[in-house]
Amino acid sequence: xxxxxxxxxxxxxxxxxxGTVSPREWLQPAAYAIAxxxxxxxxxxAGFIPRHPARxxxxxxxxxxxxxxxxxxxxxxxxxxxxPPVLPDRRPNVPQLGAPAAPGVTDLVRSVVYLETAPRGxxxxxxxxxxxxxxxxxxxxxxxxxxxxxxxxxxxxxxxxYHNVFSxxxxxxxxxxxxxxxxxxxxxxxxxxxxxxxxxxxxHMNAFILVFNHxxxxxxxxxxxxxxxxVPPGSYTVVAWNEGIASASRSVVVxxxxxxxxxxxxx
Amino acid sequence: xxxxxGPTALLATLIVGVSPSAPAQDLPSGPLVFGAGRVTVxxxxxxxxxxxxxxxxxxxxxxxxxxxxxxxxSTLRGTRFxxxxxxxxxxxxWVLADLRVENGRRPTPYALYARIRPWERRPFDIQVGRIxxxxxxxxxxxxxxxxxxxxxxxxxxxxxxxRPDALPxxxxxxxxxxxxxxxxxxxxxxxxxxxxxxxxxxxxxDTGVQVHIATRLVDAxxxxxxxxxxxxxxxxxNAGRQVAGRAALHPSPGLIVGGSISRGPFVARTAGAAGGVxxxxxxxxxTAVGVDAEYSRQHYLVRLEAIxxxxxxxxxxxxxxxxxxxxxxxxxxxxxxxxxxxxxxxxFDRLGFSTITGTTHADSWDAPVTRIEVGGGYxxxxxxxxxxxxxxxxxxxxxxxxxxxxxxxxxFWF
Numbered sequence: 001x002x003x004x005x006x007x008x009x010x011x012x013x014x015x016x017x018x019g020t021v022s023p024r025e026w027l028q029p030a031a032y033a034i035a036x037x038x039x040x041x042x043x044x045x046a047g048f049i050p051r052h053p054a055r056x057x058x059x060x061x062x063x064x065x066x067x068x069x070x071x072x073x074x075x076x077x078x079x080x081x082x083x084p085p086v087l088p089d090r091r092p093n094v095p096q097l098g099a100p101a102a103p104g105v106t107d108l109v110r111s112v113v114y115l116e117t118a119p120r121g122x123x124x125x126x127x128x129x130x131x132x133x134x135x136x137x138x139x140x141x142x143x144x145x146x147x148x149x150x151x152x153x154x155x156x157x158x159x160x161x162y163h164n165v166f167s168x169x170x171x172x173x174x175x176x177x178x179x180x181x182x183x184x185x186x187x188x189x190x191x192x193x194x195x196x197x198x199x200x201x202x203x204h205m206n207a208f209i210l211v212f213n214h215x216x217x218x219x220x221x222x223x224x225x226x227x228x229x230x231v232p233p234g235s236y237t238v239v240a241w242n243e244g245i246a247s248a249s250r251s252v253v254v255x256x257x258x259x260x261x262x263x264x265x266x267x
Numbered sequence: 268x269x270x271x272x273g274p275t276a277l278l279a280t281l282i283v284g285v286s287p288s289a290p291a292q293d294l295p296s297g298p299l300v301f302g303a304g305r306v307t308v309x310x311x312x313x314x315x316x317x318x319x320x321x322x323x324x325x326x327x328x329x330x331x332x333x334x335x336x337x338x339x340x341s342t343l344r345g346t347r348f349x350x351x352x353x354x355x356x357x358x359x360x361w362v363l364a365d366l367r368v369e370n371g372r373r374p375t376p377y378a379l380y381a382r383i384r385p386w387e388r389r390p391f392d393i394q395v396g397r398i399x400x401x402x403x404x405x406x407x408x409x410x411x412x413x414x415x416x417x418x419x420x421x422x423x424x425x426x427x428x429x430r431p432d433a434l435p436x437x438x439x440x441x442x443x444x445x446x447x448x449x450x451x452x453x454x455x456x457x458x459x460x461x462x463x464x465x466x467x468x469x470x471x472x473d474t475g476v477q478v479h480i481a482t483r484l485v486d487a488x489x490x491x492x493x494x495x496x497x498x499x500x501x502x503x504x505n506a507g508r509q510v511a512g513r514a515a516l517h518p519s520p521g522l523i524v525g526g527s528i529s530r531g532p533f534v535a536r537t538a539g540a541a542g543g544v545x546x547x548x549x550x551x552x553x554t555a556v557g558v559d560a561e562y563s564r565q566h567y568l569v570r571l572e573a574i575x576x577x578x579x580x581x582x583x584x585x586x587x588x589x590x591x592x593x594x595x596x597x598x599x600x601x602x603x604x605x606x607x608x609x610x611x612x613x614x615f616d617r618l619g620f621s622t623i624t625g626t627t628h629a630d631s632w633d634a635p636v637t638r639i640e641v642g643g644g645y646x647x648x649x650x651x652x653x654x655x656x657x658x659x660x661x662x663x664x665x666x667x668x669x670x671x672x673x674x675x676x677x678x679f680w681f
Contacts, residue, residue, distance in 0.1 A: 086300060086304075089297070089298050089300045089304070089307045090298070090307070091297075091298045091307070091309040091351070091680075091681075092298065092307050092308070092309045092351040092352055092353035092363060093353070093363075094351045094353070094363045094364070094365045094378050094399070095378075095399045095407040095408070095409075095410065095413075096399065096407065097392070097394070097399060097401070097407070097477065097479040097486065097488040097513075098382070098384075098390065098391075098392035098394070098479035098480075098481060098486075098488070099361070099382060099384055099390070099392055101390070160483070160520065161520055162520045162521055162563065166607055167607070168607060168608065168646065168648060168649060173607050173608070174607055175566070175604055175606075175607035177564075177565040177566040177604065178520075178521060178563050178564055178565060178566075178568075179564075179565070180519070180520040180521065181520065198649055203297070204297075
């Protein structure tokens with residue numbers, strides 16, 4: 001009976017007061033209203049209490065959000081890329097009078113690791129956060145940005161030339177127009193999903209913005225290491241992502257105050 | 268004037284392929300790179316269809332030949348596929364090429380040249396071969412993806428009655444050809460009717476050497492080639508060389524102000540020889556001067572270009588063509604993005620000609636033309652676009668003096 005009661009809650013409550021997120025829901029926000037019930041041992045069962053930090057990844061948020069006495073766990077590991085991804089090159093600039101300036105170096109080795117299902121309280125409304133996606137040497141820096149819903153991303157132009165940032169992604173469609181060096185424009189991302197960002201003037205410029213509606217994700221370092229902190233004890237599935245390719249979901253159990261290690265191989 | 272089934276079928280296939288149920292997400296979105304990064308291959312495919320409203324037909328071809336680049340090719344009807352490649356031969360040398368297929372015909376090398384950068388860190392390049400045009404601004408924006416409308420500016424496409432291989436014997440003969448550049452004929456030289464020359468021909472590239480230097484404020488280029496501005500060539504036809512130069516100033520990120528100049532013999536050796544007169548064809552030149560400006564900010568873009576051209580022809584008979592024949596083309600175009608996927612654009616074009624005196628009257632040596640093109644585009648995805656334009660043409664001469672056309676284009680690039 002208790003299970004049924006919780007199931008009913010899980011079906012009826014809107015997203016902002018609970019539920020878990022699967023990758024499909026990521027891309028289809030309408031599904032949130034029928035978000036599945038958190039599995040036994042997930043945050044709700046483990047006593048996760050919503051808190052209201054700026055929407056950053058759990059690792060950046062510090063140790064808030066848990067009931068007194070419940071120690072959060074850590075998911076960490078490494079993502080190995082069998083073959084390093086190749087950046088789409090500049091199109092052959094046949095009609096130009098000379099060779100164009102070489103663009104900056106794009107960091108393609110960073111992956112994103114995230115919990116596919118997240119504790120209920122992770123969806124509570126948080127304070128708005130800000131992030132920056134710079135345009136420098138005809139390159140978006142960073143190449144991959146992982147944020148939570150509600151985050152406003154600034155797109156400063158640090159080049160001496162014009163750029164025109166745009167995206168046709170269903171998650172967020174926008175076109176910032178052309179603006180000069182030292183100027184910046186912003187976009188707020190309210191829906192979870194993957195946003196591909198391009199420059200209309202320089203077709204080789206592209207970036208990814210991964211928008212989560214929970215803070216349990218982490219960007220790998222250049223060696224592929226990641227660390228998702230403050231994870232409420234429970235059972236989860238974890239996914240690694242790199243340049244549009246996602247790994248299969250892997251199940252993990254995060255013990256109270258413990259560390260769970262899980263490695264991925266992509267490509 | 269002929270319309271083949273092949274392009275129609277391709278256009279239909281492309282349009283069907285863009286149905287909402289098949290959002291072309293699997294198409295390549297960037298150039299193909301192989302050979303350890305040494306070879307980059309890109310491409311652009313476009314299909315264009317237009318209808319002119321005439322008394323006889325609700326969807327006729329361009330009966331006034333306003334948009335033809337030769338007697339058989341309309342820029343508003345047909346298919347085009349460009350396969351472009353860049354091969355990095357060394358740290359200093361690249362080979363660039365564009366293989367073009369139009370209307371299913373034989374592939375032609377639209378561009379094939381070597382780019383040499385003597386000093387790796389200095390933006391100084393030497394380009395040798397079938398090189399991009401030095402003159403003008405639109406000349407390097409002729410790919411469908413760079414042209415936010417479908418038609419071309421008159422200076423770069425509209426055919427005047429002048430020909431390199433045939434010469435008018437006198438002013439009367441030239442006046443008789445007013446408004447007939449699509450199929451012009453004169454009595455001296457090649458007497459077979461053929462297309463005339465535009466002011467600047469962007470449907471072929473010239474062959475020669477080009478140097479280019481870029482600084483923070485200025486881009487400058489100069490070239491020596493075998494053909495002329497209106498008649499680019501692979502093989503020389505008159506032992507003359509065209510010299511051209513261009514400088515573009517970038518005073519602020521959104522502003523480009525450019526100036527171009529070119530001069531080169533345009534009369535073919537055969538034209539003079541056939542006339543039975545001894546001509547030093549190097550004396551009969553096309554000289555052109557162009558100014559252009561571009562300003563963009565936020566979601567709008569405005570471009571302005573003006574080109575003046577003079578041709579000197581031999582004075583073969585009376586009434587003579589002793590004075591250079593002049594033409595001035597001006598165009599202004601603008602684009603505004605209404606929505607991330609939608610934009611609206613327009614271009615106003617005017618092409619005028621100098622006056623010559625014939626036996627009975629004085630008139631401009633070719634018929635002045637005015638064109639207004641308005642339209643817009645929709646991006647299905649980043650590299651798949653649909654365009655639709657409406658064009659109004661008027662001409663002060665020729666068989667068809669006014670013509671309205673509607674055109675659609677689908678375009679894919681990678």
